Amino acid sequence: MLQHSGSTQDPQNWIACLTYKSKACYTPSTSELEELVHKARVRNRSLGVTGMLLYENGKFLQTLEGPPEGLRLLWSAIREDKRHSHIEVLSEHVVSTRLFSDWDLLLYSRAEDRPQPLAAAREAAHDLADYVGRMARLALDGDDARLVSQLSQLSEDGWTGEALLARLVEPTARAMGDAWLADECCEIDLTIGLSMLQLAAHAIRSTPTAGALRNSRFSILLATAPGEAHMLGTSMLADQFTDAGWRVEMPFPKTDGELVSQVNARRPDVIDIGLSDALPRHHALARLRETVANTRAAAPENLAVISVGGRLFSEAGATAASVGADYARPSVIGASVRLAQLVEQRRRTRTPS
Template sequence: MSTQLEDAAIGPSDWTSSLTYQSRATFRPTAADLRELAWKARSRNHALGVTGMLLYDRGRFFQTLEGPPESLKSLWDSISKDQRHTDIEILSEHIIPARLFGAWDLLSCHGDVADDSDVRRAKAGHELTRLVPSLIDLVLNGDDIGINKTIASLADQGWDGDTILTHLIEPTARALGDAWMSDDCSEFDLTIGLSMLQLAGHAVRNSPTPAALRQSRYSILLASAPGEPHTLGTSLLADLFTDAGWHVDMAFPDSNQALANQLAKQQPDAVDIGLSEAVPREHTLAKLRETVERSRFAAPDHLTVVSVGGRLFADAAATAENVGADHARKTVVGTSIKLAELIKLKRQEHGPR
């Protein structure tokens, strides 16, 4: 039986094939290793007329390639035999109407690499981040009383809400995701745990917002990415934006069209589209790019700042540019201020509409 790439190779010459796969690295690359890998791949891809993107994070590669079927088949023959990775799994393979990564011979980004500066930062850490293991135990044991006592104790010690969110609650969500990916907890445990962290996040005291921003009365639609079941970030943002004086609406769409319909109806000043704060979701990057594109065209005569978030961006495995957004938040804290600045800047550049 022929593969889809082989079938496409005998079709029209202007067809574009797309292939997405994930694999496990057989060694831990340094930042220099990844730069060299990307440089060589770009030269090869350019010669073949192939574009795409490559992610590396926590020992795994995730790559999407797109180009002429014959070129992609030749390239895949080489990639599948490369000794630098194993456990290769093809996630999708099909003909596409247009390239998602047409501007890049190879868009490359990475999170966890063997870098001396990363090691020093990890050793230094933050005082509250060192409480993550104990908070994980409380979460996995369903001890909501213990969680509330921990948060209340930190507040009594003078820790502000922004610090608790950034250095304890969000890192705990990522650690919970790691536990699930390592089969140390069930998907049910993960879901309940994120709900408990969401309640804990509601209890923290948020830092005051500058009066000038509160008077702006900007509006925002906080939405989970279509089909995304984890809504911790979206929920935490609702508190932060409300406290900052924004008009806040929320959406949990099941499709890009549903999100576009709501944006067209409400025409907010900004929209934040959130992926899971716990699980990387590398395979959803192309889908998120489509979501952002649809969101921009939902109300073409209205300027809307588009923000994205989730662990994929917190780990620096992807950027706003990767998905065509205006901003990618590494944390929920400070997002209202950053988006207010972007709204003001866009209005200055384009004028009122």
């Protein structure tokens, strides 16, 4: 049922991660929801499962993560529960680090009369800005089906996968970040919106081109910066690099120490460290510089190229040099080509003559 996303870690430690949406069979009262979650927390704790449950307007969205066996047990109970129907699995994969490690089950129930975010963007006259505004709205509403159909329509109209990512998906992440900065939505809306965007971007990924390198000449370790909760960019890079024939590892380190051990264990050609694509994390710059320095010092004999990315690098003026990296990607598009060139360059300069 669950597929491994590429980590070479001990299978004993794999964490299965499942996200689904469903429709409530009746409108639960606040106390019914709280009771459901209270009981669920007790059971989740006993199974080592963490996650979050969102309820809004008659719809549930839940992410669960934990040991594959525990999750399987839980999932067979949840699937049979008569309180909801139209269950649709949005994603299931295996990761090495939990997203919701602090929560047995975080309940988030959104008020039905919350302000409509992105009012300004919706009124924008310009076509592209209008699209971005609409996509951000759909993502923040957790409406992945319309998000995917919007992107598919554009794809049928002749947009390439790359154009969709660079001109719509990445700007949409920034528009959602702006909505959060303007207090038009709360942090969990933004987190869910980014997950929705991630699912949609994955659904429209382009098929590998004939010219793609298929012999895994290059390997990349994709890490979100320790402490960074937004992983849209890292996940889009995973698709891009896999399609380009790279060996891809995505370990989600929680600390610099974990990142350093992962680099030492895998010795990749490139280490990419990503910050949020939605928010310009100015305050994270000094911290990222430290992470880059620690990573570089970890394996001085390693040839690894270090790249960085995120909104801060695509529009807010930070450069690779400002954090001691070799490359700062302005977008996920083109990164695999540029980084392959940098790896080749490094191999040539380090090969003894």
